[in-house]
Amino acid sequence: MITRELIIETATKLFVTYGVKVITIGRIVKELHTSKRTIYSHFPDKISLLRACLDVYQAKVRAENEAIIESSDNVIEALGLLHQKIVHRDFQVNPNFFSDVIHYYPGVLNESYDSNGNFAHEQLIIMAGWGMEEGIFVEDMDIEVVGKTVMAMLKLLKDNRQFPVNEFSKERLTFGILVPYLRGLCTPKGLELLQKQEELFRVSI
Numbered sequence: 001m002i003t004r005e006l007i008i009e010t011a012t013k014l015f016v017t018y019g020v021k022v023i024t025i026g027r028i029v030k031e032l033h034t035s036k037r038t039i040y041s042h043f044p045d046k047i048s049l050l051r052a053c054l055d056v057y058q059a060k061v062r063a064e065n066e067a068i069i070e071s072s073d074n075v076i077e078a079l080g081l082l083h084q085k086i087v088h089r090d091f092q093v094n095p096n097f098f099s100d101v102i103h104y105y106p107g108v109l110n111e112s113y114d115s116n117g118n119f120a121h122e123q124l125i126i127m128a129g130w131g132m133e134e135g136i137f138v139e140d141m142d143i144e145v146v147g148k149t150v151m152a153m154l155k156l157l158k159d160n161r162q163f164p165v166n167e168f169s170k171e172r173l174t175f176g177i178l179v180p181y182l183r184g185l186c187t188p189k190g191l192e193l194l195q196k197q198e199e200l201f202r203v204s205i
Contacts, residue, residue: 002032002034002038004052006032007028007032007038007039007042007043007049008052008056010028010031010032011023011028011049011050011053012053012056012057014027014028014031015053015097016057016094016097018094018096019094019096019097019099019100020050020096020097020100020101020104020105021096021100021104022096024046025039025049028049047105050101050105050108051108051111051112054101054108054109054112055112055115055116058112058119059116061089061119061120062116062119065082065085065120065123066123068081068082068085069082069123069126069127074134074136075127075130075131075136075137076131076136076190076193076194076197077197077200078127078130079127079182079200080197080199080200081200083174083178083200083201083203086154087170087203090158120151121147121148121151124147124150124151125143125144125147128141128143128146128147129143131185131190135187135189135190136186136187136189136190136193137186137190138185138186138187141185146185149181150178150181153177153178153181154178156173156177157170157173157174157177157178170203171201171202171203174201174202174203175201175202178201179194179198179201182194
């Protein structure tokens with residue numbers, strides 16, 4: 001039976017693998033061995049299906065991040081494991097997935113972020129507070145500023161125009177941008193912990 005959930009799951013896999021522009025309703029129909037009528041009985045058009053796919057994708061990312069944070073022994077471990085997850089996730093997602101949404105469906109990505117809450121920023125705020133409570137981060141750290149700065153840094157790590165992949169590996173960028181900033185936030189206890197767990201940030205694809 002072709003359910004709404006199956007349509008979303010299939011469409012999301014196709015969008016993530018090939019990008020949004022090249023995947024038509026017809027391509028999704030072919031993948032599901034069904035009819036356009038079945039798809040349109042659940043979604044009036046491609047953009048409504050895309051919105052549903054983005055919501056499901058964001059929910060999955062949020063759950064994965066929360067699982068990592070909850071299972072980590074300390075904030076440095078959590079940040080390292082989250083960074084690994086982000087790098088691997090980016091490797092698995094066609095760059096056209098997000099660029100197509102931004103270019104051909106302006107506003108839809110921001111709508112998805114708004115409807116799902118800015119969970120990535122919220123999770124960084126939680127981890128910053130956690131680090132301060134445990135004496136890993138300095139007490140006078142401005143959590144809001146740090147949260148927004150780290151988000152900007154993570155976007156910078158993905159900027160292939162400024163940092164072409166053939167010249168700048170993810171590891172090089174991580175240890176040139178993110179880790180030095182992280183060191184500046186750490187107390188002596190945090191620096192010792194970061195040194196011990198630095199390997200968590202060495203992600204190579």
